[in-house]
Amino acid sequence: MVDTPAPPVRGRSGAAGARVWWLLAAGWLAQVALRLWLNRYHTMPVANPDETGYLLAARWLAGGAGADLSGSTFYQAGYALLLVPIFWLTSDPALAYRLAVGAGAMAAASAYPAAYVLLRRLRLDRRAALVAAFVAGLSPALLVFSGFALADAILPVVVLAWLTALHDLVAGGAERRRVVAGVVAGGLGAYAMATHLRGTVIVAVCLLVAVALWRRLPRAALIATLASAVAGAVAGDALNAALRAALYPGGPRDLSALLVERLTSVDGQAWALSGAAGQLWYLVTGTWGLAGVGLAGAAALLARRSAPLAPRVLAGALLAATLGIAYASSAALPDEHRVGNFAYGRYLSCVAVAWTLAGLLTLLRARRLAVARCALAAAGLLAVTGGVTAWYAGDRLHRHAFIAFDFPEVIFLTRTFDALDLVTASLSALALLACLTAAALLARPATATPAGRPATAVVGVLALIHLAFIAHLAPSPPAAGPDWLPAPAPPGRVAVEAGVRWNVWVPLSYRVWWTGIERFHGTTPPEGICTAVVQEDAGPPPEGWTVTGARHGWATWSRC
Known part of the structure; x- marks a missing residue:
């Protein structure tokens, strides 16, 4: 990630250390407040079925009503565990969702202190680490998803903490500290695995690192890493099974047959590799080119056998996790006839902040020639991956459905809200990368390793970009109007006819907090049901039932 060794870290006095922790606490509070302001109009799940799946899992884990989500994507328990205390406090779905958004804001804001600790481990000066971590904490990957009840709100922080633990495991020092680092690294990998399928790649990389370095690690640290990862994975699998x-x-929805077909056929490999290229294109574009600089810096660091072991291990681990997630997620992704099948940023959002930090480190610490080379390599990577994406997808980039939720950074770069303008997005990202690179080159002396001035210039430019993105995200008050979902009244039983669309009954399963929604076939609701939700064109209700609502393709019947 860097081309020259960093100057040694100065010893810090107790007073300086205390000031740092106060600054970290104040910065964390500021970032939480910003997210709460950005998400102040988020009152109910909108990213369905994902948000509803996690919220229902949390409610069931807390002892509340469950639901029947058979045939849907399986939303794992790792993230839902963090929301369980919310459902101990309240059963009101609106309040619970607001608290979940607040929890996401606090989790995402924790990327600031986590990034600071990681940068200090990589021997960046304290002041530069503070400002770089704070601005990196405003990255789109940490702002957009923190406003929703999604695992993506916490995974970037988990990755940063995992990288820090890997560094402490490999960097040397007291054996006890390395054992603790091994436990944390393995445990975080297992937790990521229990949270999302992307975590399977992270825990696999963790195990590979431990096995590859088994001669360099103390025996106790090696055993602690492997035991923590395996035990955590087994516990997470048991929880997910329940x-x-x-x-x-x-x-749940079974994609194993599709995955096998993709992995064993030429067409499937073309889909998987082109989709991975599209994800890499989005990763570089959505970080304003910094991820590309970081990737180039990481490749250069891996090629230097004389470089310190710990940074090389981090570079290799992050690179392997990124490529593994991009390839595996693309291979398992069904063709949903949406543009996001070909260029998508959400799956790699968990590593976007880490690569932003890697790009910043490269710009701040590499020499001028290395900075220019890494920036050119980033531009080349963006062009190649974008070209592969456009070539493979062809006119499907315009024919298939464009979902704005999939493209927050791209919409910011292009100001186009209903289509993917891949060329304009690429050129805009390259322009921002040029500004960041120019700041790094112009602010440093021609000789000597940079110190304070490049950090101020580069981080200042990045801060301006992020402020512009925040202004772009600033919400407007929602339009007033009636709710689009049915509104059954407690405490009666609720049933939904099988023909009602999923985008009605799935979010309704969360709204109905007092009982699990039942499903039925035909035109006669089961005995004991108080409210039935049917298709709007179902005709008149059976005798004894009254129509109590009809809207957006559904109708409600009641007899309570």
């Missing part, structure tokens, strides 16, 4: 049995009694 959740799957409770909320997916008919089984």
Whole structure:
């Protein structure tokens, strides 16, 4: 990630250390407040079925009503565990969702202190680390998803903490400290695995690092890493199995056959590799080119056998996790006839902040020629991956459905809200990369390793970009109007006819907090049901039932 060794870190006095922790606490509070302001109009899940899946899992884990999500994507228990205390405090779905958004804001804001600790481990000066970590904490990957009840709100912080633990495991020092680092690294990998399938790649990379370095690690640290990862993975699998049995009694959506087909056919490999290229394009574009600079810096560091071991291990681990997630997620992604099948940023959002930090480190610490080379390599990577994406997708980039939620950074770069303008997005990202690179080159002396001036210039430019993105995200008050979902009244039983669309009954399963929603076939609701939700064109209700609402393709019947 760097081309020259950093100057040694100065010893810090107790007073200086205390000031740093006060600054970290104040910065964390500021970032939480910013997210709460940005998300002040988020009152109910909108990213369905994902948000609803996690919220229902948390409610069931807290002892509340479950649901039947059979046939849907399985939303794992790791993130839902963090939301369980919310459902101990309240059963009101609106309040619970607001608290979940607040929890996401606090989790995402924790990337600031986590990034600071990681930068200090990589021997960046304290002042530069403080400002770089704060501005990196305003990255789109940490702002957009923190406003929703999604695992993406916490995964970037988990990755930063995992990288820090890997560094402490490899860097040397007291054996006890390395054992603790091994436990943390393995445990965080296992937790990521219990949270999302992307975590399977992270825990696999963790195990590979431990096995590859088994001669360099103390025996106790090696055993602690492996034991923590395996034990955590087994515990997470058991928890997910219980959740799957409770909320997916008919089984979740099974993509294993599709994955095998993709991995064993030429067409499947073309889909997987081009989709991975599209994700890398989005990663570089959505970080204003910094991820590309970081990737180039990491490749250069791996090629230097004389470089310190710990930074090389981090570079290799992050690179392997990124490529593994991009390839595996693309291979398992069904063709949903949306543009996001070909260029998508959400799966790699968990590593976007780490690569932003890697790009910043390269710009701040590499010499002028190395900075220019890494910037050119980033531009080349963006052009190649974008070209592969456009070539493979062809006119499907325009024919298939464009979902704005999939493209927050791209929309900011292009100001186009209903289509993917890949060329304009690429050129805009390259222009921002040129500004960041120019700041790094012009602010440093022609000789000697840079100190304070490049940090101020580069981080200042990045801060301006992020402020512009925040202004772009600033919400407007939602339009007033009636709710689009049915509104059954407690405490009666609720049933939904099988023909009602999923985008009605899935979010309704969260709204109905007092009982699990039942499903039925035909035109006669089961005995004991108080409210039935049917298709709007179902005709008149049976005798004894009254129509109590009709809207957006559904109708409600009641007899309570």
